[in-house]
Amino acid sequence: MTLDGCFEGATPWSLDFHAVVWGDELEGYSLEQLDEVGTLLFGRRTFEGMADHWSSGTGAIADRMNAVEKIAATRNGTDKTWANARILQGDIADHIEALKTESGKDIFIFGSADLTASLLEKNAVDEIRLCLVPVVLGGGNPLFKGDGIRKDFKLIESRPFASGGLLLRYTRTDA
Template sequence: MGKIVVSQNVTLDGVVEDPSGEGGSRHGGWFLQFMGQDWEAWAQLELAEAQGAEALLMGRRTDEYFGTRSATMSGEWLDALNRLPKYVVSATLQQPKWTNATVLAGEVVSEVSKLKQQVQGEIVVYASRPLVHTLMEHDLVDELRLTVFPVALGAGERLFGETSDERPLRLIHTKSVGNGLVHLTYERAREA
């Protein structure tokens, strides 16, 4: 059975919106601004995760973002991602932008539940905030990996929106990434 792993770069106050600044939000661009000297350590962490994944799961906008860049960027991390099968959750998308991608056009919970049965190993979710909300709401996330950036923005879309109930998690690993970032790994707590 597959394991859904949500992997996110996040600020101290949980903001995930517009890390690159390309979205034009007021606080956009925090990813590079607060990366500091930690780029190489962060890149090694991301490469190891990509090499350990069996598939990627994402929403339409994440497919568009990575798909349009994959043709012009290079490197070990992108090469590892390009090789992986990708599953794009979308009710409107006909043709994914990223290579080796399949559209999951049916009801999200059902499609992702089937995917977990079909894929053995880690199914990593990058970005895709609305999808993450749905997966969390329906207890489909098995593990959260958060790389925390040393800034509180005070505004912006956060990783976790309102949920119908508590979602207990258990901290299973912490790691310093370079000198300024922290990587936290949580698993879903089956019993609170």
């Protein structure tokens, strides 16, 4: 996420600012994080973009992204396919408690700002992890879409990277 709160630029998949912080440290953290994932949960647009990018990718991150279970949360379905993926249609809030009781590792959401907003509204987000990128875009797609309801989190980890990125982990204070 940029200093001004954007997870992508003014157009979908405008992510060139990620290169500012990408390097061995963030790649290593990404691999550590993917080892914690039992299920990746995406909104439809993010699912389709990630499937396009990772399904033909190579390397350790691509291997993990393609191997892990993935769920696309969508109201209208998708024609996109991806290894180990399933589609949940309808309001994801109706499914989230059942997903959380399934055995296995944690559920992670990458990107998917609209999905994250709906889950925050339902108090279904237990932790937020951000890599803060030292860039101000001056416009773009904000990660957090305010619903007018305050949500309080507490910092549980901060890790600076030599690239200038800063990993921030927060947990809900009411969890």
